[in-house]
Amino acid sequence: MKLEDLVAKLEALEKQVEVLRAEADIRRVQARYMFLCDTPCPEAGADDDAERINRIMELYTEDAIWEGVGSYYDNQFGRMVGKAAIRKHFEGFWGTKRDPALVLNVHYLTSEQIHVRGDEADGQWVHCQPWIFSDGSSLLRSSRLNNAFRKENGVWKLARTRTENVFVAPLTSGWAESIPEKSVLMRA
Template identity: 70%
Template sequence: MTLDETVADLAHRVAVLEAEAEIRRIQARYMFLCDTPCPEFGVLDDNRRIDTIMELYTADAVWEGVGEYYDGQFGRAEGSDAIRAHFQRFWGAERDPRLVLNAHYLTSEQIHVAGDRATGQWIHVQPWVFSDGTSLLRSSRLNNAFRRVGGTWRITRTRTENVFVAPLTPGWAIDHPSTSVLMKP
């Protein structure tokens, strides 16, 4: 291999590693923004949370729940307006019981970069606690897609498939915050 070929190969490999790192940060930030209470500094209400989440997506993105359990529960939202409406229904003031605790734990990561497009697969687990005291543990497989737009990676598809949903014993979480102070100065 010539010096020019070696430099080109190394530059390509570094670009892939940088893309993987940015995609990993985008996916983790998305999950962080979906946590309840929202720990993102400056995100004081659900409208701002949704605006911040939408900044991670392309205008033509798709958010979908797939498989025998999630098809009917989450459905498919195509484009920014539909995805925004999905999140508004999820965190809307009319939701009863309200979600008071939700934390996302990501594992089993695989990221595949091909130029300005990429896919990523994860498994996540999340406990949910509602205002009426009910709780559940949910796990999903994620098969997401990403595209570099103007030099920045964005989500083009969030696809989630149920692995399991398990009820939790009432009162299993004996202490959790009503607001997050994690990101306060």
């Protein structure tokens, strides 16, 4: 094999490895976002809503966009541009006492597609999440996600979170048992 052929093969392999690393990093960013949004929050030290929001905001670019789209989510979520607006959105969700209170919310991701283009990428997922409230009411929510990512200073971050409703379905009261009051998963 000629030296130039070997160099070309190594360069191609290096580009493939870069894409695979980017996909893995993006997958971790998206999963971490969902993990931090779970209730009760399973991450040690993120029991406090302000700390949870701080950790979520670390995942976003300064100019990020968070938006709900489609006839159902346009009115429910709207569009926030920039970290300050996104933070305010999360403070409105976790910073207010709800009646009935949210006692369980878990995010499940599926149908993943990630497309990397240099230092930018997009990813699509279908996400499903059960919600259980303190009054015993429950619902199952499903959404499609079409998110954008950008690599900044060697770190992949969310540049856009875009979510569209697929369905919301009521669940029968009492369908789940043994609901934890708090998570101890990542505590020593």
